[in-house]
Every structure is written in structure tokens, then in C-alpha cells.
Amino acid sequence: MSTNAQKRGFGATIWDYLTTVDHKKIAHLYLIAGGLFFLIGGLEALFIRIQLLKPNNDFVSAGLFNELLTMHGTTMIFLAAMPLVFAFMNAVMPLQIGARDVAFPFLNSLGFWLFLFGGLFLNLSWFLDAAPNAGWTSYASLSIAQTGHGIDFYALGLQIAGLGTLIGGINFLVTIINMRAPGMTYMRMPMFTWTTFVVSALILFAFPPLTVGLFLMTFDRMFGANFFDAAMGGNTIIWEHFFWIFGHPEVYILILPAFGIFSEIFAIFSRKRLFGYSSMVFATVLIGFLGFMVWAHHMFTTGLGPIANSIFAVATMAIAVPTGIKIFNWLFTMWGGSIRFTTPMLWAVAFIPSFLMGGVTGVMLGSAAQDYQYHDTYFVVAHFHYVIVGGVVFALFAGAHLYWPKMFGTMLNEVLGKITFVLFFVGFHMTFFIQHFLGLWGMPRRVFTYLPGQGFETSNVVSSIGAFLMAAGVIVLLINVVITSVKNEKVGNDPWGDGRTLEWALSSPPPYYNFKQLPLVRGLDAYWIEKMEGKKGMTPAEPLGDIHMPNNSFIPFLISLGLFIAAFGAMYHGDEGNTWGIPVLIFGLLFTLGSMFVRSIKDDHGYHIPKEELIDDNDKGVKA
């Protein structure tokens, strides 16, 4: 028996997760934390829908409604969708390229703790003061004028969480460039790895503008700067530009991994190689590139002028081309395949028409002249929920079912999975389809109520019922997770039977060192090739040898904690009579710097798993 399989106490398990640098465990952390924030964001959405159930409703006050809609958007984008995407990237990408871990295991852990502390900070706003209330975009003219600390929580919390994301992006880029197994050329990488790669590049270049934007807002609100104060020479449009230079790539950061997950699913459950693989790669890169060229389509009504609007409108519509390439490739992958409608495949098939509708309304919104009509109505709300829920959230559900056995060693129940699918799918279209029309009829977004007799009543009831169906679907999924975890029936390497890529060649879950010997990759869908030739597993590319592993570390937690403490100091120091703000700010920053210093001066060479132990693992009971 290897040491890692021994039974351990609860405290030891907690400590293990607090200090882990193993990408598979960090994936668990991302999944759990992202899942919790997803539930919180979902609850906020339900409150919004209850408030809008009938005209002149007073379920929540107007102020609370503003907080709910701000925190719903912010939580879902930054604290739910991003971390859940990161969970699958961490869990699967290193396995897909045949690596033993990511390039920087320590930074991987640091990225997670920064995200978690940033998310906690943001959500503490509910209890400590007031939650952010200027919308998830937090436009400067409004957010600078807000009293209280709500916006401060937004600016500082996202700053900390965003730093973690940036670190994660660099880590994945280096992992994919430097740590592919022998034979794993770029054009043999699985589609999910490709999308991870492109997305990491987007993160690298899209997050710094957000960092700067948040700094400017922090300085303006807490340190007396005047970037956005027109009376002092400032300019609020700067915030809009930075937010959307980040914000538009951000939606591709979310949707491209979703495309990756669906590409895997279509190939696996059609038992066919992905149609047009190289055009898929090309389309992914092109979407990533064009994603940086279109940010001002969020600002058509800002008044940048007809020339700027036209250029950005044309660039926006150009993105429909590579996206269309992808849609057709998925359809052609299914064409003539032997399709199995498992739960992941149901989500994938449902994704195509749902996302396509979001894409079509996107082209409508991308036409600058039309956008003046749609702007700030429920039409926009319907559009982005069709792409984000119909694309990203569907992919997260599909990915959870697909990769659950690889992450936890046991399969989610298929019957319950299909019930989740039906409830959520029906609920989703019920909630958001009608909102297109509400928007066209003139219902403005972000307003806490509406008057009777304007023709909005029935549609809002339909929309709210749909939201509860989605909630029911999520509850069934939670029940499914509990039942599955209690039963804990272990599965083999390739539980779906048709796995094509390297992760399915490993046990479920994989051993902590992933690959005993690095595999030799002989083509696209490496594991499928071996299976087609009647082999049981991958051919090793190296002799059995000692494996070098990184040590666990508690320092990532401490580095993140320091910034968390500093953020409180920065936020409260300007309050009347506050004397502890600046000392706490300095203490927190020194705490972070000190932790980095300790990390820097302590040599950490990791450890080696001796060859002998690996042989033991292989043939149980036989001593080498």
C-alpha cells in the first residue's frame, strides 16, 4: 500500500486541502467553492424573480434590489462561472496533455486562495455594511457617487480575486507550452486543452486592464484621487473602457472552455473523431483574437460617434463566422455517429440551439443602430443569459457529469442527471425566452418593479416560474451528489466506455503523481488510437524511474490572508475618526510580503517518490 491510500482523520484531511499543491485537489477546492458561490448567486436570482413576480411588489426594497442584482451578476461571473471553469481546467487539462502536475503547483494553490479570499471579502459586504449596488459593471459616474462601503467591497474583493485568476492563467500557459508528454504536439492536443490555452492567453491580457480600472476606482473612493470626478478634471468614460476591454474578453474566457467541454462530449458520445479539428483550433484562436477588438459594442450609446460604432459593429459581427464554424463542426461530428444520449450529451445537444439563439440576438445587438432600441432593456438580459447560461452553465453541468468519475472516482446517477437536465432546460427557456419580448415591449432592465396595465404581468409570472424550475433542477443535482457520494461505487479508468483522450487512460481518480511513466502520444485522441489497436493502455515513453514531486505549503493561504486583512484597512481608513485603518493596511501588506519572503528564502526542492514504491503500487503484495 502506498502511504497516500491510508485512512486519515478529518483534521488531517482539512490540513491537507489547506496546504495542497496537487492540481486534482485544487480542482476539488475550485469546484466546492465555485459551487457554493453558484448557489448564493442563484438564491439572489430567485429573490429578483420573486420581486418581479407581480407589479408594484414589495418583497424587497428598491435599494436591496439593486444590491441583489449587482451581487447576482458579480457573483455568477467572477465567483461561480470562472472558478468552476478553473475546476475543470485543473482537473482535466494536465491529464489530457500527459503531465504530472501544472508548471507551478505552488502558484496554483495561491491562485485558488486569492480567489476564495476575494470572494469572501465581497460577500462579507452583506453582513458588514451594504452590498455593492451599482450593477456588475459598476459604471464610475454612479459608483463614485454611492455612499457607504458597498462599492469598496466590489473594488477590493475583485482586485484580490482577479490577481488569483491572472496567476492561474500564466500557470496554464506555461504548463501547456512546456509540459506536454512526448508526442503530444500542439495539433494533437485535445480541444479542451486548446481552449484552456487560448483562454489563459486572454486572461493574461484582459485582466491587467481590470486591475488598473479597479485601482483607479479604489484610489478615487478611498484615497481622494479624481480619475472619474469630472469637476476635478476626471473622466468617467475611462472606467467604461477599462471595464469592457476586460469585460468582453471575459465572456470569451467563459465560453471558450465551454466549447472545449462540448467538443469532448460530442466526440465521445458520437464515437467519432471531432469533425474539422484543425478548423476548430483555428476558430478558437480567431475568436480569442477578435474578442479583444469589440469591447466598445457595449458602449454604443455612450456617444463615441458613428465611425467608432461602425467599426466595432463590423468587428462584432465578424465573430459570428468562427462561431458558426464551430456549430457546424459539432453538428457534423454527430452526423453518422453512433450517438448515446447520456446526461452530458443531452446538455451538449441542448446547448446548440440555446446558444445559437444567444448568438443571433448578439448579432442583432451588434448592429449599432438597432442597439439604441435594445439598450438597457430586458432584451439584453435575455441575450446574455442565453449565451452565458445556454453556453457556459450548460457546459458546467455537462462537465460535472462527464468528469465527476475522473475527479471523485464514482459516477453521478444518470436518471437523476436527466431529471436535472429536463427541469433546468425547460426552466431556462421559460425564464429567458419571454424576456426578449419583455425587452422589445419596453421593460427596462435593473428597475426594481413595474406598474400594472403595461402588459408585463403575465410574462413576468412565466419568467419567475421558470426560475423556480431551474432551482428545482439544481436541487436534484445536489441530491444526486449526496446519493452518489454516500454510495461511492468505484468505477474503472474509462467509465463512459468511449473515452478518447489521455485522462481516460488513468484510474479514477488518478494517482497523485498522475502518470507512473509518461505516455507516448501517437496522434489526436491518443487513448482511442491505442484502444483501436487492441491495447489496454498507453505505451510508456520512458523507463520507470523516481518521480519528482512538489511539497505541500501553507504559505499560499497566508499570502492571500494578508491581502484580505489589508483590504479592510484600505476600506475603513477614510471613515470619520478611524485610526486603525492605515496600520491594518500596512500590517496586511507586510504580512503578505513577509510570507512571500519566507517562501523566497526557504529552499524547497520537493521530494522524490522512489521507483520501488511505484512498483509496489502496480503489483500489490509483490515486494520489489
Add this chain to the structure above:
Amino acid sequence: MHVEEKMTVETWPAAPEKQTLEAKNKFLGFWLFLGGETVLFASLFATYLALKDSVPRSDMPLAKDLFEIPLVFAMTMILLTSSLTSVYAMYHMKNFNFKKMQVWLGITVVLGLAFLGLEIYEFNHYVHEFGHTFTSSAFGSAFYTLVGFHGAHVAFGLLWITTLIIRNSKRGLNLYNAPKYYVASLYWHFIDVVWVFIFTVVYLMGMVG
């Protein structure tokens, strides 16, 4: 090659910063990080250009009133020289000459401190002679944020290089710390390049228009 192996001039490889997988990862990861930093400073430059000379009252100082070329030219020369001395240090690292590398890095730190001292003097001058502060106008906020971010990078770089010098003073060069020295010098060059742009965009362009 093992990272903890005791090295000699004969066994020291040509590219000591890229011998192990960890070192290769660090090398590439740091270049990518600098790519992100470039976007960060580009955003700050954009903010500065948008808010340059944007003041609430006409009696407040503008760029052409504030800047004096002799001081910033001296700062530029000092920082450029410190980049050169860090190149010498890396030259000696590649030749496994630990002592000389440490000395040249020490000179780099001294020059960096001189730069920082002049910058503090400069800011102090603007605040007390002109009333040009972080909070006095949007121009002031943008100026101190851009130049201050650069200054903070210099300060962090000094702490970093000093830590490296002291931490490794007793044990010499090996393949574990060679990449650490190398990326620190990369960072130092990056700071220098950013300053070249600040000198051009903020000071030279500030003087002429």
C-alpha cells in the same frame, strides 16, 4: 543535472537559467508575466494621456510648468546604467563567477536606490513648490499613479535583488538559484524599459506640448 549538485566552472552549463524543468517553467512564466505587466502599464499610460493637463482651475500647474529635464535626465541615466550593471552581473553568472556577480548586483541596487531617492525628491518638489498632489486634480492623480506604480516596481525589485544577494551570499551559485537571479534581472530590465517610455511620454512630451 540535479539542482543541488555542487558545480564548478567546468561543469557549469552555458545556459544555467534553463537547465531543469522548474527553471524552464520559471523562465517562460516570467516572460508571460511581463507580458501582463506590459498591458498593465499600457493601461496606466492610456489613463495618463487621457487626463494629462486636466485640471479644475486655470491657475493650477500643467506638465510644461512642472517638469525640469536635468533632474529626470539624471534619473534616466542612473536607471539605464543600473540595467547595464545587471547585464554585467548576468555575464558573470554565466561564467560561474559568483563574487563578481554579487558585486555588480550590489552596484545595481545602489543605483536603484539613487533613482528612488531622486524620485522621492522630485515628488516632494512638485507637492511643496507647485501644490501638485495626488488629490489636487485628475492630472495629479494620473501622474502620481503612473510614475508611482513604476516607483513601487523599482522598490519591489530592490527588495527582491537584495534578498537574493543576502540569501545566497554563503552558498554560491547552483542550478537552483541561477534562474532566480536571471528572472530578477529580467524584471529589472523591464522596469528600465517602462521608465524609457515614462521619460518620453510624460517628461519629453510634457515639455513640448
